[in-house]
Amino acid sequence: MRYLIRTIVVCFVCLCATNTAHTQTQDPAILQETAKSLMRQGDYDNALQVLDKALAAKPDNIDILKDKAFTYYLQRDFANAIATGKYIISKPDADVQSYQILGLAYKAIADDKEGDKMYKAALKKFPESGVLYSEYGDLLATGNAPDLAIKQWEKGIEADPNNSSNYYYASKYYAQKGNIIWGLLYGEIFVNIESLSNRTNEIKNILYGGYQKLFSTPAILNIAKQNGTPFEKMIATNLSKLTSQMQYGVSAENLTALRTRFILNWFNSNARQFPCKLFEQQRFFLQQGMFEAYNQWLVGPVADTQQFQQWMQEHAGEAKQFQQFQRSVIFKIPTGQYYMH
Numbered sequence: 001m002r003y004l005i006r007t008i009v010v011c012f013v014c015l016c017a018t019n020t021a022h023t024q025t026q027d028p029a030i031l032q033e034t035a036k037s038l039m040r041q042g043d044y045d046n047a048l049q050v051l052d053k054a055l056a057a058k059p060d061n062i063d064i065l066k067d068k069a070f071t072y073y074l075q076r077d078f079a080n081a082i083a084t085g086k087y088i089i090s091k092p093d094a095d096v097q098s099y100q101i102l103g104l105a106y107k108a109i110a111d112d113k114e115g116d117k118m119y120k121a122a123l124k125k126f127p128e129s130g131v132l133y134s135e136y137g138d139l140l141a142t143g144n145a146p147d148l149a150i151k152q153w154e155k156g157i158e159a160d161p162n163n164s165s166n167y168y169y170a171s172k173y174y175a176q177k178g179n180i181i182w183g184l185l186y187g188e189i190f191v192n193i194e195s196l197s198n199r200t201n202e203i204k205n206i207l208y209g210g211y212q213k214l215f216s217t218p219a220i221l222n223i224a225k226q227n228g229t230p231f232e233k234m235i236a237t238n239l240s241k242l243t244s245q246m247q248y249g250v251s252a253e254n255l256t257a258l259r260t261r262f263i264l265n266w267f268n269s270n271a272r273q274f275p276c277k278l279f280e281q282q283r284f285f286l287q288q289g290m291f292e293a294y295n296q297w298l299v300g301p302v303a304d305t306q307q308f309q310q311w312m313q314e315h316a317g318e319a320k321q322f323q324q325f326q327r328s329v330i331f332k333i334p335t336g337q338y339y340m341h
Helices: 002-025 028-040 044-057 062-074 078-089 096-108 112-125 130-142 146-159 164-177 180-193 198-216 218-227 230-240 252-269 277-287 291-303 305-314 316-328
Strands: none
Touching: 028 044, 028 062, 044 062, 062 078, 062 096, 078 096, 078 112, 096 112, 096 130, 112 130, 130 146, 130 164, 146 164, 164 180, 164 198, 180 198, 180 218, 180 230, 180 277, 198 218, 198 291, 218 230, 230 252, 252 277, 252 291, 252 305, 277 291, 291 305, 291 316, 305 316
16 A cells, blocks of 8 residues: 555656646747757757747747747748748837848848838837947948948947947948048947957958058148048147157057157147047056057057067066956947047
């Protein structure tokens, strides 16, 4: 009898455990995480099946629907990605990411017309989304309309000044168009916001090339002094007074010397009229004894790898101090600090 009772109890416990496990596997949140794991493994068919189970338990959940649309995109089933994405953005709780996923699908099939319509609708709903401006601009640039694209990137910088991608695209645009001052300004803001990515190294090369052009072509600063905005004119005027320091070429050491003089002059004469967070950051580095390390990080490896490595060995303490600061303090541009050009 005792054995029978024990057997019944064991069976009951096992049954409860089985029911509990079954209930857990049907939990939408757990199913969604399972689907994401399958997505990361490239098992898109099974990921979609699991997401359908999650939707059966939690119909029309926008987060699950977004995962489903993105899985279709990864699977290169762009027709279903677009169909699902269009359904998602028709819902009142569609968020920025909903439009991003649909935008990816439109870009994948080069449907610029529908993509254009979608991004315009998205920005009407989210007029302060920097990421939507950057991706809309990218769509326009890919469609061979760079002069329309820059307008979106500039709007993104004005609306959401701490989204790095708009600075990234704008810096490349202005460097290609020969507007060296804004290519340098936006490029340096970008590497301060996004300091540790592959794109950072790309923009550092643009910065170094920009400084070479700036000081080897006097007409650049002269044109800016004559035709630039008041902000550009002030920058060009200050730089023109210091060009002799670059007669031996652009190096991290020469730039440190020139930019030290520039910052001192700027804060003596122009900072009150034209507040600029980038210049404030440079002054902070100067005050804290990190300005040389900052300029070495900025252009040293591009200008001369061997000299940069030697500097790092001889100034290990300064380099470490700068690296610790860079990893612990987030660079942020204040809203409203935007200069038209």
